Amino acid sequence: MGRAPCCAKEGLRKGPWSSQEDSLLTNYINQHGEGHWRSLPLNAGLLRCGKSCRLRWVNYLRPGIKRGNFCEDEDDLIVRLHSLLGNRWSLIAGRLPGRTDNEIKNYWNTHLVKKLKNTGIDPKPLKNFPRRKKTQKEGKKCKSQNSKGQSVQVEKIKVFAPKPIRISCVNSRDNSFENDTLSTSTCSSNSNFEEVDVGKEKENEVNFLARDLDFGELLKGDEFCDEFLMGESFNFSKRPFSLDDNMVEKVYQEYLLLLS
């Protein structure tokens, strides 16, 4: 099965984006919305491939993106989530307000790995979870036909990374999971995110987690996770970083709570 390239390569610009290209892309998306990446460059007057446009938008131009200066809370959360989820940067990014998967991945590789190694911690995930398999139904709009054979747009459930919210308390960094409550506080250094209705956000979060993390599927038949779920026999001494306060267990318990 041959696979067509995402775009014709000839005559397309590569490399860093100019401010003019940025504004063309931003203006186009502001007017027409995201999506249709393949046709977007042509329509927006850009000599870029759609993939490049998407990447630029998602990682740089999209409103609400926070750049640089990761706070200690964020470091902490990234390390913990990485320990739980491995290199599933998009999932990790979903838990960090305004951060992109690319930025987190870069930050992990350039800063956190070193930092962990310097403190004698092996920055390996607990478990290499398989890459998530999406279900047929989720994620996309699809066309279907009504009884008259007319084509109608059916809105399928779309997996939005929810408005990023923290799942843990941020004020007590070293005891981040002391509180059993599911805090939705945002990162302390982040003032760009709105206060949210905790009830609704929690609901959204549950939906998000249930669909996107898909722990049920992820963990099904997994001896390691069975063990983890059973709790008692799990040996925390295997953990890649200090767990004197059972941090990861608490993160995990939060996820379980959200799923219950």
Add this chain to the structure above:
DNA sequence: AAGAATATCAACCGCAAGACC
């Protein structure tokens, strides 16, 4: 001051998988 070495991060690439035809 200058060249080398190292760090950083934006962007590219290939692949997987669902959607579409």
Add this chain to the structure above:
DNA sequence: CGGTCTTGCGGTTGATATTCT
């Protein structure tokens, strides 16, 4: 139902910046 398209993800690259010698 099979081939193709589209999107999104994670790994990697390479240009630029910074630090070291």
